[in-house]
Amino acid sequence: MCVLLFSFEIQVHxxxxxxxxxxxxxxxxxxxxxxxxxxLRHPRCTGFLRDFLDTETAASSPCWSAETVKAxxxxxxxLGEQALKTNLEIPIAIGSTYEDEWPTxxxxxxxxxxxxxxxxxxxxxxxxxxxxFQQSFAYSMDSFYPKALIxxxxxxxxxDLTPGHIEQFWNTHLGTFIERLQLTVGDDISFDRIGQLFxxxxxxxxxxxxxxxxxxxxNAEDRLxxxxxWIQNGSLIINGDVGDNAAYKxxxxxxxxxxxxxxxxxxxxxxxxxxxxxxxxAGDMVGYRAGGxxxxxxxxxxxxxxxxxxxxxxxxxxxxxxxEYCACELQSPYxxxxxxxxxxxxxxxxxxxxxxxxxxxxxSYSPKNGFTGQLYIGGQKIQTDKSEx
Numbered sequence: 001m002c003v004l005l006f007s008f009e010i011q012v013h014x015x016x017x018x019x020x021x022x023x024x025x026x027x028x029x030x031x032x033x034x035x036x037x038x039x040l041r042h043p044r045c046t047g048f049l050r051d052f053l054d055t056e057t058a059a060s061s062p063c064w065s066a067e068t069v070k071a072x073x074x075x076x077x078x079l080g081e082q083a084l085k086t087n088l089e090i091p092i093a094i095g096s097t098y099e100d101e102w103p104t105x106x107x108x109x110x111x112x113x114x115x116x117x118x119x120x121x122x123x124x125x126x127x128x129x130x131x132x133f134q135q136s137f138a139y140s141m142d143s144f145y146p147k148a149l150i151x152x153x154x155x156x157x158x159x160d161l162t163p164g165h166i167e168q169f170w171n172t173h174l175g176t177f178i179e180r181l182q183l184t185v186g187d188d189i190s191f192d193r194i195g196q197l198f199x200x201x202x203x204x205x206x207x208x209x210x211x212x213x214x215x216x217x218x219n220a221e222d223r224l225x226x227x228x229x230w231i232q233n234g235s236l237i238i239n240g241d242v243g244d245n246a247a248y249k250x251x252x253x254x255x256x257x258x259x260x261x262x263x264x265x266x267x268x269x270x271x272x273x274x275x276x277x278x279x280x281x282a283g284d285m286v287g288y289r290a291g292g293x294x295x296x297x298x299x300x301x302x303x304x305x306x307x308x309x310x311x312x313x314x315x316x317x318x319x320x321x322x323x324e325y326c327a328c329e330l331q332s333p334y335x336x337x338x339x340x341x342x343x344x345x346x347x348x349x350x351x352x353x354x355x356x357x358x359x360x361x362x363x364s365y366s367p368k369n370g371f372t373g374q375l376y377i378g379g380q381k382i383q384t385d386k387s388e389x
Contacts, residue, residue: 027114027164031209117160122169124153125177146193150200163205163234166198167212175217182219191243195226203230208253216240216260225263228256232272242266244283250274251292264303267296270314282306284323287316304344307337310354321360330354333373348375348384 015026022029128149153161174194182189202212211234216224225243228236232252237259244263247256251272258266261280268285270276271292281300288305290296291312298306301320307327310316313334316327321341328349330337335354342360349366353373362377371384 027162031164031211114162114165117157117162118165118168121153121157121161121165122173124149124156125169126173126180128152146197149197153201159205161201161205163202163210163212166201166205167214170198170214175219178217178219191220191223192225194220195224195243195245196229199226199229199231202236203232206231206234206236206254208233210234211237213237213239216242222261222263228254228258228276231256231274241280246278247274247276247296250276251294261300262298266298267294267316270294270296271312281320286318287314290314290316301341306339310335310337324363325349326358327351327354327356330356330373343377347377348373 013021015029018024018029019026178189178194181194198214206212214227214236216239222241223243226245226248227238227242228246228250229248231247231250231254233254235255235257237257238246239259241260242258242262244265245268246258246262246266247254247270248265248268250256250267250270251274253272254274256274256276258276258278258280260278262278262282264283265285265288266278266282267274267276267290268288270287270290271294273292274294276287276294276296278296278298278300282298282302284303284305285308286298286302286306287294287296287308287310289309289311291310291314293313295315295317296307297317297319299319302318302322304323305325305328306318306322307316307330308325309329309331310327311332313332313336315336315338317338317340318326319340322339322343324344325346326339326343327337327347328351330348330351331353333353333355337354337356339358339360343358343362345363347358347362347365348354348356348371351367351371351373353371355374357374357376358378360378365375365377365382365384367373367375367384375382375384
């Protein structure tokens with residue numbers, strides 16, 4: 001069930017009823033609701049919303065929950081007014097029990113029901129020839145992911161397969177899928193291929209309205225590479241530690257949040273307005289060759305070559321410390337690298353331009369002769385006519 005706000009009145013409807021009102025499928029209603037709930041649970045909202053909880057509930061609830069809120073008319077009016085001001089033509093969903101009822105797609109939009117597609121997709125993956133899965137990337141050397149299996153999925157399901165199906169399989173069956181792969185190919189298992197498979201499927205299907213959450217299973221912690229690679233739209237939230245090349249070549253308006261640690265090359269070659277956030281630490285080459293207006297943020301420390309070879313107006317921010325060769329070979333005057341901690345040797349090595357700010361100390365710095373950018377270390381602007389140990 002969902003609660004809709006029509007002007008200042010509350011009406012309760014099922015997914016089917018909402019879909020009929022707005023001419024969309026039950027799955028689309030669920031996606032809209034899921035994204036709205038994610039935004040309302042953000043810390044920026046929970047402080048305000050907690051004011052509307054009664055004292056007993058607020059004391060026992062660390063995070064706001066739609067089921068426990070006694071939505072007063074003042075709160076309903078404020079949301080209704082906001083919806084009217086922005087001319088929203090989609091429902092604002094603020095409560096649900098959708099966990100027990102996966103929606104069925106509209107026959108006018110897809111040729112197969114949501115549940116049928118889910119069953120077929122699960123069967124294709126769990127009954128796949130896993131040795132061929134392991135080797136299939138070799139059939140097309142210009143393709144990172146297992147092309148043979150991708151082709152089979154595309155030919156069988158096409159656009160009927162949604163990001164919701166992929167999210168459901170990942171969070172329900174990925175651990176089992178990996179166990180079968182390990183039993184089949186042993187030590188030759190390629191965790192890269194697993195990450196590439198699902199990232200390629202998501203990249204092809206995610207839209208700006210999608211919010212997908214993937215939880216890394218225990219048998220794949222910090223081993224799955226290319227998670228979030230090639231994503232162009234929507235928000236992808238990853239819970240757990242990931243391997244190398246997370247958010248590789250993310251672009252467009254993609255938002256990728258990693259609630260854990262990341263390996264090397266996180267956010268490498270990202271572009272457009274992509275936004276990549278790592279809540280933990282990261283390995284080497286953070287944001288390598290990122291461009292456009294993309295931003296890569298690491299809330300912990302990172303390894304060597306952080307923010308190297310940036311171009312366009314790309315930014316890399318490291319809240320902790322960085323290793324050697326940070327911000328090396330910057331060429332664009334608009335590229336920016338910020339480090340809240342200390343930097344290792346060879347800071348800004350061979351950089352010709354850009355803005356480089358290290359709040360702490362740097363072991364040494366070595367920009368190009370004729371460096372035209374700005375270099376700050378420990379709050380002081382550095383004259384770059386010579387390097388310093």
